[in-house]
Amino acid sequence: MAPIYIAIALICGYIFASRSPKTRYRYKRSNGWDAYFYVASWGGVFLVAGWFVTSGMSYFGLLRWIANTLGFVKQDIEKLVPVEKALINYEVLKTFAWIAVSTAIAGACGMLSRYRFNDPITRANWLSQNVRHSPEESLLVYAASTRFPLVVTLSSRKVYIGVLTMPALENGSVEYIELLPIMSGFRDKDELTLHLTTNYHDHYSKRGLLSGIPMGPNTLSINSFRVVIPAKEIESMSLFDKDTYNDFKAQEEQAKIDKSNALTTQADNVLI
Template sequence: MGTAIFMVLMVCGYWYTTRDVSSRFKLKRTFGWDVYFVVALYGCIFVLQGVLVIAIVYLLLWGFSGLMNHIPGLLSDELQLQRDFIMWSFLGIQAPVVIMLAVSVLLCLFCTSWSRSRNLDPAGRKSLYQQLTRSNGVEGLLYQCMDQGDLVFVTLRSRRVYIGMVHTLRCESGSTDNVVLIPMVSGFRDPETQKMQVEHNYASYYQKHGITPASEPISALYFRKVIMLNQIETLSLFDPATAMAFEALAEREREEEAEGGGMKSMFP
């Protein structure tokens, strides 16, 4: 009997944590033995709900039996429905235990499959993703770019660099988490100076050929890049106007340094 209870507890916990969006996010961020405790925690919730149902049925039978026994001349023997319910067995197992496990499984299936609260509309799913990605810097920034249409500056471990728009973001399964990027500019970082060297200007190509996200027969999605999240080294928002202002400021500082060096050489 103990083995059956433990098995149902773990199965219900695993079923719920792998199908509920919020719980799946929490499970993905859990490692080692903590995974088993998270699964067991959710399983205990369903098993305890099954125990609560059995307790309610027992109290109802106890109350009904007491009421019937207090009516004079109605019954010849004392009615003990609650005792019969507890002693009732099914295939060698006490029937209340079987009912408790069945209720736990049904509640788990209801919460993951049939409950309307699990079928989130786009607005509800958007709100949930915003809340869940708030604790992760990479996912939070990518979701912000996807939601607001901002450009993102991505540097990969291979030193490849992409500047583009986030089309979709998947951060639920762990090892296959990825971001789909519509590139505007791509290149690489110089190994010595770490400055970005532009290799492809997609934005200019889009403008020249009239390519948009909805154009036919070729759209901007044709050039999309799928990047694994575990390959991202640095990530930041990108604003073209700010980037040009910084570049102009750096160029002016270099010119001033060069002029200052020339003056010093003329007047030692």
């Protein structure tokens, strides 16, 4: 029976882990035996809980009452349970009830955890506390929860600046990010300086998308402009502050002017 109990523990643990976002977050980041032991440990918890519940139901006669209420007789049970007729007794039925109760508890706890995790604030708070080990995930959670604009540079040197949708980190490693662009541009090939060429925010404003009332006959909404970016295409990410960008851009332009003036002065001196 030991292999059967181990299998039931794994099944209960997997049912809970697949439904509970918090548990699935760690399960998806476990490898090899770590994943098996993690799932089995949760399954053991539910087997113990199911044993207590089933024992209580048996002690107070609830199991017999349920069987009588549903009209089950021994002949019906012999047809349902794939066990030799001679082996069917109250203890065997109690074992099957224990397995069923343990599985039900695992599923119910998983659904309850998912329901609580659906609250955006609860989800953001939990993720922010559990992604500290990963600078990339920590930045994504912070940008999405605070709605702080994010600069995403792609391998093609294309740059998007926008508001990030909270990634589903509980489903495993990040494969894509979803961004509502505010501006876009590119990075210079040699100096990698940022040049912005498209202002999506002005376009949203002109179309009335910011107020939720589109201008014209089109049915576009602001969510129609969301961009999905594969994680493998991302070279770098950082937060974006417009005032800081303008200050750095002014310094950059001033440096170019100073350099140009210096070259002009040097050329004049050579001619003299």
